Structure formats: structure tokens, C-alpha cells
Amino acid sequence: MTALAAHPDTFRPGRATARLIGSGMVAVGVFLSGFVINEPAPYEVFMAGLIGLWFILGLKISRTTGVLLIFMLLYMVGGMLSLTQMSKGVVDGAVYLAVTFFLALSSVFFCAIIEDDHRRLTLIFDAWTAAAVITALLGILGYFNAFPGSHVFTLYDRAKGAFQDPNVFGPYLVCPALYLIHGILTGKIKHLPIRAGSLAILTFGVFLSFSRAAWAMFLFSAMMMVAIMFIKERSGAFRLKVLIIVLAGAALGVVAIIVALQIPQISDLLTQRTKLVQDYDGERLGRFARHQLGFLSAMSQPLGIGPMVFSTIYPEDEHNIWLKSLTTYGWLGLLTYLGLVWSSIWFGFKYMFRNRPWQPFLVAAWIVLCAHELIGNVIDTDHWRHHFMLFGIVWGCAALEHRHQKQLARRAVGQSQ
Numbered sequence: 001m002t003a004l005a006a007h008p009d010t011f012r013p014g015r016a017t018a019r020l021i022g023s024g025m026v027a028v029g030v031f032l033s034g035f036v037i038n039e040p041a042p043y044e045v046f047m048a049g050l051i052g053l054w055f056i057l058g059l060k061i062s063r064t065t066g067v068l069l070i071f072m073l074l075y076m077v078g079g080m081l082s083l084t085q086m087s088k089g090v091v092d093g094a095v096y097l098a099v100t101f102f103l104a105l106s107s108v109f110f111c112a113i114i115e116d117d118h119r120r121l122t123l124i125f126d127a128w129t130a131a132a133v134i135t136a137l138l139g140i141l142g143y144f145n146a147f148p149g150s151h152v153f154t155l156y157d158r159a160k161g162a163f164q165d166p167n168v169f170g171p172y173l174v175c176p177a178l179y180l181i182h183g184i185l186t187g188k189i190k191h192l193p194i195r196a197g198s199l200a201i202l203t204f205g206v207f208l209s210f211s212r213a214a215w216a217m218f219l220f221s222a223m224m225m226v227a228i229m230f231i232k233e234r235s236g237a238f239r240l241k242v243l244i245i246v247l248a249g250a251a252l253g254v255v256a257i258i259v260a261l262q263i264p265q266i267s268d269l270l271t272q273r274t275k276l277v278q279d280y281d282g283e284r285l286g287r288f289a290r291h292q293l294g295f296l297s298a299m300s301q302p303l304g305i306g307p308m309v310f311s312t313i314y315p316e317d318e319h320n321i322w323l324k325s326l327t328t329y330g331w332l333g334l335l336t337y338l339g340l341v342w343s344s345i346w347f348g349f350k351y352m353f354r355n356r357p358w359q360p361f362l363v364a365a366w367i368v369l370c371a372h373e374l375i376g377n378v379i380d381t382d383h384w385r386h387h388f389m390l391f392g393i394v395w396g397c398a399a400l401e402h403r404h405q406k407q408l409a410r411r412a413v414g415q416s417q
Helices: 013-032 042-056 063-083 090-116 120-143 166-172 174-186 189-209 212-232 236-260 264-273 287-298 321-351 359-375 385-416
Strands: none
Touching: 013 042, 013 120, 042 090, 063 090, 063 321, 063 385, 090 120, 090 385, 120 166, 120 174, 120 189, 120 359, 120 385, 166 174, 166 189, 166 212, 166 359, 174 189, 174 212, 174 236, 174 359, 189 212, 189 236, 212 236, 212 359, 236 264, 287 321, 321 359, 321 385, 359 385
16 A cells, blocks of 8 residues: 555644644544434534534535535525425524534535545544444443433333434444444454444444334445455455354344243234334335435426425434435425535545555444435435434545546656656
């Protein structure tokens, strides 16, 4: 692999210290993303100040980061146009769009700070993993009512950790789980116990969320990670190691499920949740019927209908990110979101096999982002904090690659002269 140029702050101790403190604050912000019981959560308050501070101090927006910013601004323009279609509840709609704007800005922020220094990816993923393990433990302890008041970490007999909804809690754990899987497959044996133990906690947390979307995401993402590692690493010894670890993990998983099924509380809820189509999915004006009616109605409303209006027309919210984009952000919002998603998928697919320091982080984030877009067909991911963070990570890695290619081009020109 071509060596990367030394960081420009290497010989500026004062500035380097400030950057170190700033990077530590980024890690704190990411850690807080795992604790969202009430809103506004500590994450919003802390990150709003941190984002403002970084940009005041001169965080640069490169061409790649600028394209992500344009996507987010167009998405917001769609939302503002949709707001004009509302006859009542305009204030609530404006607040909803303000949250969207903050989350959109957070994705641009993560992209910019990652491009500024790829080493922040390690801090981001370590902080995310630590938060995920803690919130998963809270969900597990709450599910088994391990201490007085622990029920606050469950909802409808499902683990939700320090989140408001099990359907957000479960998906939040998937990216850190992939990070641990990659570490187990490629890391040193001495780190295996803590990584394996942490992965077991996250896996059990996903299981106890009883979120079908989270289960599907976890299985899809884990299989994709193993498949990509098999393709990338051509060593026979490594592939044998991967095969052994995967088989051992699968065997342990089966044993764990069998043991869990001996608990009536888990067995009954699992039987209910494993139905492919729930009553609220297929009934009249159920989830799938609302999708069809919503898309047909949106064809005659190019500006959308406004934030949170859909649930006043139908029994529940959209539960579909594509329909949500149409109703809340109009045709412009849907087209923008489609462009953002496909650009993100293309960047990850194009760059994930290149041997770079940021390659493992790109692979994990890209896989989980793809999984989020798949489950977006049956769930609304519009205001999921970690979803926007995933966009920022993928685009940040793309920006790093673009900068790296420019450096290589300059060196080639210099050597030819």
C-alpha cells in the first residue's frame, strides 16, 4: 500500500493538542448516541454545540463533502416546500424539519471530520461500540427485570435499552457488531475474549429487541462481512480461520437460541414475532395497504403533504422511508434521497476492496447502510441518528479516497518532471 503523507499538524504541538481534544469530544458525542430515552437527548445538545464549534474554528468542506451537503440541503428544501401544504400543525411540522436539518448537518459534520483525519474513524467506532454494549446490557437486564426500575429499558416485553423504541435499539447495535466481527477475524488472539464477549452481548441485545428488521439486518450484515472478507483475503490460512470461527459462532448461536427458548417468556414472544406478516401488516389499512394508498395519493401531490400529516389521514405513520420521503419532503425529497442512497452505495462498492487504513470502517458502515435501505421498505428510518452517521462515515471514507487519489496524481506528475 502506498504510504500516506504525514499529517500537516504533526509538527504543530499546540494545534495538534487542540485537534486531539476536539477528536475526544467527537468520541463523546458518538457515545451519547446510544442513550436516547428522552428528547431532546444529550446527543442533540452536545452535538449541536460541537458541530457549531468545529465549523467556527474552520472545519473545511471539500468538494466531496460539499456534494453531500448539497444532497442534504435539497432534501431540506423539499421539506420546506412540503410544509407550505399544511393547513394546521405547522409549528410541529417545523420542529420536525428542524430535527431533520440537525441530523442532516451531523452527517456532513462526520464526513468532514473523517476526511480531515482518518484516525478519527477508530475513535468513532470504539465509542459507538462502547455505547452499544452498555445500552445492550441495559436492555438485557431490563428484559429480565434484574433490578428495581429496570423495566424502563423495555417496551411491550421487548428490550429497548436506553432508546425509546426496540425497532431503533436493535439496528443501532448492528454496525458495532460488524466492527467486532472484523476485529475477531483479523485481530490478535489476545483481544479475542473481550471482542467475543462484547459481540455476544450485542447479539443477545438484538435478539431480545424482537425486531424482525433488526434480526434481518444482523444476519444480512454478518453474512456480507464474512463474504467480503473471503473475497478480499486470498490466504488459505485466513479463509480456514474465518470458516472455523464462523462455524463455531453459528454453533454457539444455535445453542444459545435453544437455551433461550426454554424460557416461556422468550418462547411465546418469539413465536409471535417470527410470523412473516403480522396482523397490523396485512389487515385493512394495515402497513402494506397504507403503502399502496400512500404512493398512489403522492403521485398527485408533488410538494408532499407535510411532516406527520400522514398519520392524521391513516391509522398510523408511513413505516416506509421511500413513502416518508414522498409525503414529508415531496417529489424533490424522494429524488434527492434516491440520489443520496445510490451515490453512497456506489462509493462503498467502488472503494471497499482498496487496501487503505479506513477500509475496515468503510466496509462495516457500507454494509449496514445497505441493510438500512433494505429495511426502509417496511420501517421509517428518517430520524434515526445512527443512520445519518452512517451516511457521514461512508461519504467521509469516499472523501479520503478522493484526496488520496489526488495526492498520488500529484506525486506522479512530480516524478515525471
